[in-house]
Amino acid sequence: MSAVTAPVGAPPANPARTVMSWAQRSSWAIGLVGLLAILLVFTKIIQPSYGVAGIQGLGISILPLGFAAVAQAVVVIAGGIDLSIGSMMALTSVIAATLMDGQSAEFGLAVVAGVLVLGLVLGAINGALVVVTRVPDIVVTLAMSFVWAGFALLVRAAPGGAASPWLMNLVIGPFGNPWIPKAAIVLVIVVAVIWIPIARSRMGLSLYAVGSNQLAAFRSGVPIGRTKIVAYALTGLFAAVGGLALTASTSIGTPVPGPYTLESVAAVVLGGVSLAGGRGGVFGPVVAVMVLQIIQNDMTFLSFDPNFALVAQGVILIGVLILGSVLESRRARR
Amino acid sequence: MNASARANKWLTAVTWRRLLRDRPIVPLMGLLAILVLVIELADPGIVSPEWTGVIVRASVPLAILAGCQTLTMLTGGIDLSVAAIGSMAGFVTATLVHSPGGVAEGIIVALAAAALAGLLTGIGVGVFRVHPLIMTLGMSFVVLGLSNVWQLQMVQTGAGVPDSLRWIGSSTLAQVVPYNLLVFIPLTLLILLGLRRTGYGRLLYAIGDNPVAARLSGTRAWQVLIVLYVISAVMAAIAGLLISGLTNTASVSLVDTSLLPAVAAAVIGGTSILGGRGGFGGTIVGALILTVLTALLTVLGLPEPTRQVVFGSIIVVVAAAYTRVTSES
Numbered sequence: 001m002s003a004v005t006a007p008v009g010a011p012p013a014n015p016a017r018t019v020m021s022w023a024q025r026s027s028w029a030i031g032l033v034g035l036l037a038i039l040l041v042f043t044k045i046i047q048p049s050y051g052v053a054g055i056q057g058l059g060i061s062i063l064p065l066g067f068a069a070v071a072q073a074v075v076v077i078a079g080g081i082d083l084s085i086g087s088m089m090a091l092t093s094v095i096a097a098t099l100m101d102g103q104s105a106e107f108g109l110a111v112v113a114g115v116l117v118l119g120l121v122l123g124a125i126n127g128a129l130v131v132v133t134r135v136p137d138i139v140v141t142l143a144m145s146f147v148w149a150g151f152a153l154l155v156r157a158a159p160g161g162a163a164s165p166w167l168m169n170l171v172i173g174p175f176g177n178p179w180i181p182k183a184a185i186v187l188v189i190v191v192a193v194i195w196i197p198i199a200r201s202r203m204g205l206s207l208y209a210v211g212s213n214q215l216a217a218f219r220s221g222v223p224i225g226r227t228k229i230v231a232y233a234l235t236g237l238f239a240a241v242g243g244l245a246l247t248a249s250t251s252i253g254t255p256v257p258g259p260y261t262l263e264s265v266a267a268v269v270l271g272g273v274s275l276a277g278g279r280g281g282v283f284g285p286v287v288a289v290m291v292l293q294i295i296q297n298d299m300t301f302l303s304f305d306p307n308f309a310l311v312a313q314g315v316i317l318i319g320v321l322i323l324g325s326v327l328e329s330r331r332a333r334r
Numbered sequence: 335m336n337a338s339a340r341a342n343k344w345l346t347a348v349t350w351r352r353l354l355r356d357r358p359i360v361p362l363m364g365l366l367a368i369l370v371l372v373i374e375l376a377d378p379g380i381v382s383p384e385w386t387g388v389i390v391r392a393s394v395p396l397a398i399l400a401g402c403q404t405l406t407m408l409t410g411g412i413d414l415s416v417a418a419i420g421s422m423a424g425f426v427t428a429t430l431v432h433s434p435g436g437v438a439e440g441i442i443v444a445l446a447a448a449a450l451a452g453l454l455t456g457i458g459v460g461v462f463r464v465h466p467l468i469m470t471l472g473m474s475f476v477v478l479g480l481s482n483v484w485q486l487q488m489v490q491t492g493a494g495v496p497d498s499l500r501w502i503g504s505s506t507l508a509q510v511v512p513y514n515l516l517v518f519i520p521l522t523l524l525i526l527l528g529l530r531r532t533g534y535g536r537l538l539y540a541i542g543d544n545p546v547a548a549r550l551s552g553t554r555a556w557q558v559l560i561v562l563y564v565i566s567a568v569m570a571a572i573a574g575l576l577i578s579g580l581t582n583t584a585s586v587s588l589v590d591t592s593l594l595p596a597v598a599a600a601v602i603g604g605t606s607i608l609g610g611r612g613g614f615g616g617t618i619v620g621a622l623i624l625t626v627l628t629a630l631l632t633v634l635g636l637p638e639p640t641r642q643v644v645f646g647s648i649i650v651v652v653a654a655a656y657t658r659v660t661s662e663s
Contacts, residue, residue: 081467133654136607138412138467142594143653146646153639262414262471275465307482314475321469322462 028272029284036287039294047301052178058297059181060249062289063171064089066187067242068260069267069285070195071235076268078231079211079277080130080137085239085264086257087148088122092243094152097161097253108164116240122148123236127229145261152255159254167248183249187286190241195282198234207231212278266317267292292316358604358656362619369623373630380633383510389625391504391512395580397621398518398573399589399596400603401525402566404617407600408529409542409559410609411466413566415455416596418474419448420574420589422481427575428495428584429488437496445571451477452567453560460559470563481586495582503579514576521572525614538562542609598649599624604656611660 043050068085075082092115099111130140175182198204206227209217218224242260247253270288273280295316296309374381399416406413423444430440451473458469506512529535537558540548549555570589577592578584603620605612627648631641 129650133650134657135650135653139597139601139607139653140650142597143646143649146594146642146649150639150642150644150646153642154637157639265468265471266475269468275468305483305486307479307486310479310482311476312479314472314479317472317475318458318464318469321464321472322458325463 029281029287032271032284032287032291036291036294039291039298043294043298043301046298050301052174054297055179056174056181058290058293059183060172062286062293063183063187063245063249064242064258065260065263065267065293066286066289067190067238067245068264069271069289070191070282071238071242072264072268073271073273073280073282073285074195074207074238075137075231075235076273076275077211077277077280078207078228079214080228080231081141081265081275082123082126082232082235082239083138083141083261084126084145084148085235085242086259086261087145087152088119088236088239089243089246089260090255090257091122091148091152091155092119092240093246094156094161094253094255096244097163097247098156099161100164100167100247101160101162103164105164105166108167111164112167112244115244116237119236119238119240119243120233121236123239124229124233126236127232130232131225131228145257149255149257152257156253156255159252159256161247161253163247163251167244168251171245171248183245186245191238191282191286194234194237199281203227203230208278210277263292266313270317270320358616359619362603362616362623366619366623366626369626369630373626373633376630377633387506387510387512389622389629391506391514391580393618393621393625394512394514394518395573395576396592396595396599396625397618398521398569398576399592400599400617400621401521401614402569402573403597403600404603404605404612404614405525405538405562405569406466406566407542407605407607408538408609408612409562410545410607411459411470411559411562412597412607413455413470413563413570414467414593415451415470415474415477416566416570416573417587417589417593418477418481419451419567419570420577420592421586422477423448423571423574424495424499424578424588425481425584425586426484427499428578429484431494431496437498440496441575444575445568448567448571449564452564455567456560456563459563460556478586485586495578495584499575499579500582501579503576504582514580517572517576521569522614522618529613534558534561539610542611544610595624596621598645601656602649602652606656606660 043054047054068089071085072082095118096111096115099114100108103111126141126144129135129144130137133140171183171186173182174180175185198207206217206222207230209220209222210224210227210231214224217227246258264285267285267288268280269275270291271280271283271285272288273285292313295312296306299309299312300306370381399420402413402416426444426447427437427440430443431437433439435442455469455473458464458473459466502513502516504512529538537548537553540551540553541555541558545555573592574589577589581588599620600612600617601607601620602623603612603616603618605617624645627645628641631644636644
């Protein structure tokens with residue numbers, strides 16, 4: 001697969017060619033960034049007062065969905081899909097908010113670490129069930145979404161709890177320059193710190209290999225079961241980060257899952273990750289989340305009924321896929 | 335263990351496997367009977383004709399929604415837009431209750447809107463080859479958004495679930511036979527006969543089982559898929575109208591909670607999400623099983639969260655059992 005990252009230990013290539021091949025591989029993401037830039041300029045034109053406050057609001061509002069999209073991207077790259085992301089976010093969010101309520105900062109730090117481990121475990125359980133039962137991913141994770149959401153309601157029947165103040169300070173407000181929201185920095189750093197080492201390792205290659213052609217991966221000696229479980233565990237980890245982001249940005253824990261599961265699928269597809277697996281990265285979906293959020297803001301500025309934003313999201317989702325399939329069939333014909 | 339005993343055990347295992355694979359409805363009926371028995375033991379005297387009526391009445395809309403999943407799953411698809419379309423149908427009918435055409439106009443508008451949404455979904459899936467999961471997801475965003483817009487437009491006019499819908503959705507004959515069977519039985523006959531006896535039904539299985547073979551034998555898959563998603567959307571609208579009548583509510587998110595159970599009912603009923611295997615009979619029993627299970631968990635006094643956990647676990651177990659017996663042949 002051309003989309004697979006350069007294998008470990010590949011001979012050092014000519015830098016210009018490296019840049020070119022990177023640009024080719026990431027053409028979709030680069031296009032999205034361009035679209036994002038155009039949208040920001042457009043927003044500034046229709047709403048001249050759009051500035052620091054708007055950017056800060058954008059940063060904080062994309063944070064939970066951004067992590068959800070990354071979580072979904074990892075498992076989709078490995079050829080699966082996880083419909084329990086929203087429920088895992090709800091569960092980790094209520095646990096964090098409940099445990100942190102009225103506790104010291106150090107205890108809050110321990111809670112964060114514990115919740116991240118919990119996310120890994122939840123995801124690993126999903127993955128193990130998919131591997132062991134051989135039931136299609138959609139069905140297993142759909143069923144597990146009931147289970148995790150049920151546990152979330154058992155932890156806390158109604159929204160409540162509190163986030164440690166440092167956790168909220170971590171994501172709310174500007175970072176140095178007022179134009180740079182802390183939330184965006186957190187999003188990029190967390191994703192980069194977790195994903196880049198994995199993507200560049202043997203495991204990352206395995207994830208792409210399993211997603212792109214399971215049989216070929218198996219015959220080349222990739223442990224399919226283990227790789228899938230790792231993919232789901234990573235998804236659980238990012239979902240837990242998303243849950244913490246929810247708690248941090250709302251300062252409470254809400255046991256009822258938000259719309260994150262299905263919106264993460266939408267963001268992943270818009271972000272250039274193929275639902276068939278093996279293609280795409282995690283940063284495309286993050287940019288897609290920003291694009292979707294700006295479109296929603298713009299529709300508010302243009303005083304459209306905000307509900308049309310939902311319609312627009314659906315139309316964009318379908319439109320992008322139709323465009324993709326038309327381009328694909330053109331290429332196939334050639 | 336001697337040879338004959340081993341052969342005998344092997345024989346029974348194969349028989350069971352074949353039974354589950356070819357006639358999943360038989361063991362499913364057994365599971366349903368066990369659940370009814372357990373609920374009777376848990377709360378002696380609860381099982382009565384009236385109770386049966388309540389269970390059937392609640393199962394009918396779920397079974398129709400699960401039917402949408404069954405039909406689309408046969409072709410290897412899925413329909414996540416049923417919740418938005420069903421809610422929209424109930425909502426539109428309720429808001430048009432004071433229109434000149436009355437209830438009939440409301441229902442016709444609702445069904446036509448649903449059919450249009452299904453047509454667009456079908457074109458996306460059939461002609462442009464968009465993944466059904468994404469296509470129906472996108473369509474559900476569109477329908478939900480437009481329903482919300484409609485809600486803001488209609489908020490002044492005063493609306494309510496029409497009496498006729500309440501009657502057919504929630505009334506029962508002699509406290510036992512729910513009237514929503516008047517809709518359900520003809521629909522069921524149509525689907526069962528359609529799947530077994532018509533060329534169209536066979537095409538659904540053919541496309542799901544082996545799309546390439548189906549194409550090479552001259553099937554125009556896009557035509558089949560467009561019709562399929564229109565049928566699915568109209569069925570979703572019918573289910574939405576019945577749910578709206580049953581609960582006497584009309585809201586743009588009314589059917590949302592039934593989406594995942596509908597998929598679950600189809601899976602429990604023996605329809606494979608990978609396509610080509612399953613049927614509506616099993617789905618109906620699957621919907622009954624889920625409804626009785628919900629009732630049982632209520633009788634046992636389990637709080638709602640625990641019920642969800644048990645619900646999810648059972649779906650995994652049943653689906654795993656199916657995969658085990660059907661894949662290792």
